[in-house]
Amino acid sequence: MTGDVASTSVESPPALDPTKTRSHGSFGRYVAIRFLLMVPTVLILVTLVFFLIRLTGDPITAALGGRLPADQLAERIAEAGYDRPVLVQYFEYLAQIFTFDFGTTITDNRPVAEVLLTYGGATAELVFYSLIVAFILGIPLGMVAAALRDRWPDAILRVSAILFYATPVFFSGLVAKLVFSVWLGIFPVSGRASVRTEIALTREGGTGIYLIDAIASGNPAYVQDVLMHAVLPAMTLGLLTAGIFLRLVRTNVIGTYNMPYVDAARSRGVSEFRLVRKHAYRPALIPIITVIGLQIALLLGGAVLTETTFEWQGLGFQLAKYLSARDFVAVQGIVAMIAIIVALTNFVVDIIAAFIDPRVRY
Structure with a gap:
């Protein structure tokens, strides 16, 4: 009887691996949720900017009030639809934003989209330089502070990180210009490139990102000139984020010291610096990846003062110019684009963090 049952029993199909199915589904669900959350974030920011600007009245009156007769002013208001x-x-x-139509500036009658395309590359270039400075300074110094924790180098680095973050960007920029440009004469005072280089790069066309255009020109002198002009603005803005990276790396590297695999390596006589470099370094990078999106927002905000201080012709410089002219149509468009860039950056960073560390998805 038993043999008959055994002979007629049907072999069950192989079981599916629930961890793979769940991981696959959770990642796709996480991406979808993060994308859906990005839309209301941008919508809220754009809405706040729109209604805050409207508290000052209509943009035509704000920009041209007192400079035009009342009848011409009313005609401009009606033409723009602000009545x-x-x-x-x-x-x-x-509806216009969905088609990337951000309106037309009042003071110089230019499409805001054209302003964004013309000067956006300069701001992107400055933010990229600043992130490089933040990574080069913040991550190694954070590892040193963790390896020498509770000693005098650690105390100096922690205080320096606070100073980097707390010092106003315009003040550190002015001090850098005074020391390295006026007194020492090492770096240029302002601008993205010398007049000769700028004329050559703009005449040849290109991307608007001077470093790429200079490399494409094949002239090493242009590349050197562009990099020399970028040092002080990049250092000024990059130190702001370097202080955050330094403290973040230090905290997370010290946190890994209590892990069993680190204790095992220490018991084998591995030095503290090797523990940091080989065992505690990579886990400490995950929190940095997750906060890069927030740092992009911080850098874009700091770019307004940095570009104004160094006369770096980017979106921040143009935003300050349009603010002083009370051209709120241009201000509204630039701020809306910055909000979209920050939201997209946070979305991409969240996806990268979830791909690297599966714990983020849950």
Whole structure:
């Protein structure tokens, strides 16, 4: 009987690996949720900017009031549609943003999209340089502080990190210009390149990112000139984020010292610096990846003061110019684009962090 049952029993199909299915599904679900959350974030930021600007009145009156006769001013307001209800203007503006139409500037009658394309490359270049400075300084110094924790080098580095973050960007920029440009004469005072280099790069066309254009030109003198002009602005803005990276790396590297595999390596006589470099370094990078999106927002905010201090012709410089002219159409468009860039950056960083560390998905 038993033999008959055994002979007629059907072999069960192989079981699926639940961890693989769950991991695959959770990652896709995580990406979808993060993307859906990005949309209301941008919408809230754009809405806040729109209604805060409307508290000052219509943009035409804010920019041209007192400089045009009353009848011409009323005609400009009607042409722009600012005499309609605010909600009508708001929903029309949202529809324009979806087509990347951010309006037309009032002071120089340029499409805001053209301003974004013309000067966006300069700001992206400055942010890239600043991130390089932050990584080069913040991560190694954070590892040194962790290896020498609770000693005098650690105390000096922690205080330096606070100073890097707390010092206003415009103040550190002015001090850097005074010391390295006026007194020592090492670096240029302002601008993205010398006049000769700038004329050559703009005449040849290109991406608007001077380093790429200089490399494409094949002239080493242009590359050197562009890099020399970038040192002080990049250091000024990069130190702001370097202080955050330094403290973040130090905290996370010290946290890994209590892990069993680190204790095992220490028991074998591995030095503290080798423990940091070989065993505690990589886990400490995951938190840095997760905060890069927030640092992009910080760098874009600091770029306004940095570009103004060094006359770096980017979006921050243009934003300050349009603010002083009370051209709120241009201000609204630039701020909306910055909000979109920050939201997209956070989305990409979240996906990278979830791919590297599966714990982020849950």
